[in-house]
Amino acid sequence: MSTQRRHRRVHTIATATVAALVTLALPGCTAASDEAPAAPSAPGSSTTAARPAEAAPTPTPTPSYPLSTAPRTIPAVREHVPARGPGWKPTPDARVVVAPDDNAALSDEAQLLAGELNIGYGKSAAPRAGDVELSLDAGAAGGPESYTLDVKDGRVRINGPDQAGVFYGTRTLKQAVKSAGSAPEGTVRDAPAKPQRGLNLDIARKFYSPDWIEDRLREMADLKLNQLGLHFSDDQAFRIQSDTHPEIVSTPHLTKAQVREINALAARLHITVVPEIDSPGHLGAVLRAHPDLQLRDTQGRAVKGAVDISNPASAKLVDELLREYIPLFPGGAWHLGADEYQALVYRDPQASFPQLARAAQQRYGPSARVQDLATGWLNDRAAVVRPSGKALKAWNDGFFAGGVTSAAKDIQVEYWTGKENGARPPLEYLREGRKLVNLNDEYLYYVLGQPNQFTYPTGQRIYEQWTPLVLRGTTPVPASYGPQILGGRLAIWSDLAGAQTQAQVAAGIQAPLAALSQKVWDARTPQLPWADFKALADRL
Secondary structure (H helix, E strand, C coil): CCCHHHHHHHHHHHHHHHHHHHHHHCCCCCCCCCCCCCCCCCCCCCCCCCCCCHCCCCCCCCCCEEEECCCCCCCCCCCCECCEECEEECCCCCCCCCCHHHHHHHHHHHHHHHHHCCCCCCCCCCCCCCCCEEEEEECCCCCCCCEEEEEEECEEEEECCHEEEEEEEEHHHHHHHHEEEECCCCCEEEECCCEEEEEECCCCCCCCCCHHHHHHHHHHHHHHCCEEEEEECCCCCCCCCCCCCCHHHHCCECCCCHHHHHHHHHCCCEEEEEEEEEEECCHHHHHHHHHEEECCCCCEEEEEEEEEECCCCHHHHHHHHHHHHCCCCCCCEEEEEECCCCCHHHCCCCCCCCCHHHHHHHHHCCCHHHHHHHHHHHHHHHHHHHHHHCEEEEEEEHCCCCCCCCCCEEEEECCCCCCCCCCCCCCHHHCCCCEEECCCCEEEEEHHHHHHHCCCHHHHHHHHCCCCCCCCCCCCHHHHHHHHHEEEEEEECCCHHHHHHHHHHHHHHHHHHHHHHHHHHHHCCCCCCHHHHHHHHCCC
């Protein structure tokens, strides 16, 4: 072997050895690298010497993230598409911004969220890194109140077909940050199972302050509930200022200005306030000022809370109240009451109330009965409210079978009891094609003082046993009737008003209301066990 060939062999071995050492020092380099480290030249070579291996720059490794999991919220989101990434959390420079075309529609939602997350609000500003962007898309899939929430590239985008959907997306983001400190990477697609979800509040038998009511509205909004039923007239009291009949109003009561403020807050939170003037029963407060309208039997005994529906003056007074309050409540629904008209619990209403029997026959024919006159009363009151465009509601025991007339088909059945006169099961209403709202007194009645074998509902029992299909008792109706069941509400009834303070009522309904919100948003079996759900509710 010549001296020149030996020199080339030594040079080759040295080059390979140094290259191998540099590769071991730099884990980011591979055999497939486009730029391999240069080998040092052999002694005497004219090639420029390479830098020592330890001087090579260390590359910055690409962060690696596990697949995200769904945000922890109440109600739980219905679909989450996981992704890898850091997610999003509020920073000092973050803002909530609204697409320019949607500023008028979404500025309330944006400012509320910005305040809750303690970040800026960028009116008409272009989104940048770290921002939350809200937008509307009328053509978006998913239906009313649906939304999509995307967390990607350090930003959050919330989009929906209507304002309510975008608002619910902001509730999900708020809860995700509160429960975990950040919103997970990925996409949430969410929508409610039922269009009516909420709380019913009896302010007639117990006065609740405007501040207390507004606190409940905020609590409901975070739970994506959208209806507050307001029962403000009963035997005990009439609780809203009246200009047409100030003589019936009790002390304390809500002024109309206070009611307007409650309605305004509810509207900003996408909650409909559903007022109820119950009639022809539960009118004791009105009758104290108008004893001439009191229903009496053949013995001259007054029937508690019941007006004489054969007397045209009874209808005139109630209709004046309806017309007064319809514009005070701009929401899209009205409750007509119609429950527990005590004339119909008599063994023979026709014999006990001959004036009602005569009026029924004069209007509906010789075979008509007192129940037909009560049905006519309900239809007449519905006719007063219907031109306002509001959806009409009445309690299930205001609907009667076997009469010569029937309740108008557009009146929704608010199903609460199986103990009504005639004990009509839910299937009878459903087979008639009626739409029902679930206020099952077995699960959803919070009756102060627990009279008449009522017990305070528990969140666990609602969460584990109740669904919107369970309308009466504990047995669900067939799932095929699901589309006719519009949703459900938890109901606070103030039968024994002094049994709890306002603060105790608020604490007592917290878990039941959270459980209800889960089951009307998504009627499927929840993924979280109750203990975990309760812990999350307490944290949120």
